[in-house]
Amino acid sequence: MAHTAGNTKIGFIGLGIMGDPMARNLLKAGYDVTAYTLETEKVEQFAKDGGKGASSIAEAVEDADVVITMVPASPQVEAVVLHEGGVLENIREGGLIIDMSSITPQTSIEVAAAAKAKGVRALDAPVSGGEAGAIEAVLSIMVGGEQEDFDAAKPILEALGKTIVLCGPAGSGQTVKAANQLIVAVNIEAVAEAVVFLKKSGVDLNAALDVLNGGLAGSTVLTRKKDSILAGDYQPGFKIDLHHKDMGIVTDAARAVGAAVPAGALVAQLVASLRAQGDGGLDHSALVRSVKRLSGENPDGAN
Incomplete structure (x- = not known):
């Protein structure tokens, strides 16, 4: 019933x-x-x-x-x-x-x-x-x-x-969720790198993200996170701490079945690094802050 x-x-x-x-x-x-x-x-x-x-x-x-x-x-x-x-x-x-x-x-x-x-x-x-x-x-x-x-x-x-x-x-839902978190994390990292690249290049960031989101580079991540990233607002919708946990699940599960996830493994380390820097309570879009640090930028500076 x-x-x-x-x-x-x-x-x-x-x-x-x-x-x-x-x-x-x-x-x-x-x-x-x-x-x-x-x-x-x-x-x-x-x-x-x-x-x-x-x-x-x-x-x-x-x-x-x-x-x-x-x-x-x-x-x-x-x-x-x-x-x-x-x-x-x-x-x-x-x-x-x-x-x-x-x-x-x-x-x-x-x-x-x-x-x-x-x-x-x-x-x-x-x-x-x-x-x-x-x-x-x-x-x-x-x-x-x-x-x-x-x-x-x-x-x-x-x-x-x-x-x-x-x-x-049983367990299949979690396996698919692990794949989801892999895709989301890699997508956010790509958006973060693009944001810092565009800003350092002197491009109108708002306009650039709008046009990117209208083409093949568009994504739910960009649609959901663009405004908060531009505002430097990382109030958690999904915390780095939780995505760190999920990336551990992804890498362990992939290893268990013999699947290579090289991009996922790299992003898992970047998420772990961001967490170690004290940003674990922020939204996972705060990966922008990590890319800023790697690029010699102030992570608290305006986007």
Whole structure:
């Protein structure tokens, strides 16, 4: 049976930059949502705005038909889902876990196996689109799991995104997300290098980026990030810290299957370097700052 707004209770774990707007979009779609996160004030605000708040994972999960987790990385997913007091210990038999975090494919496979052993269904469903995509409910959602479970979950996912694709069995969603993060990181680095090159060449940067974005060099990255890059505004829609974690997943997963990712490996090092320089809390478009430093520019100077 499809999990539509009229017949489904959702437990939502993780009200971060992405999770909070996603949980709110489920409310807007008419779902009954009970949320839990470590920051009590976020839970309280969610409840004030029409949702329900929980003081523990158990409370968020106990009456839920579906549990969505949106946390930073594999260790948090393991803690939230697999450990004592977690989702699997409290969700009802036959319930569905949709993990929308970006984690290693292997962790998703382990979660799916543990869920199956307890009579619980599981999907890995990481997303792409950043904070703006989460707010606007236009995320791209890459799903791993069984067709029947995907079909049941699709109405929920349609409240969160526009491109929703079952990519294969458990772990497949995370593998595709790793590829997504590879493409995004290399794209941002290319944009960053072009920005610094154009600026040092004395070209009208705004005009140059407009015309580039109208041709084959155009990209969602350039469309989404152009104005903030020009303004030197790196408020995080997706933090360097998180992209650093994702590039580790990409390089490890590629090594495991024998795939060469030379450009990805280089950009992974540039992301790590930027993080080491104290910029881990900034948006991943802050790779511009790294290229500025390498080019002898003040990273805090105007673009």
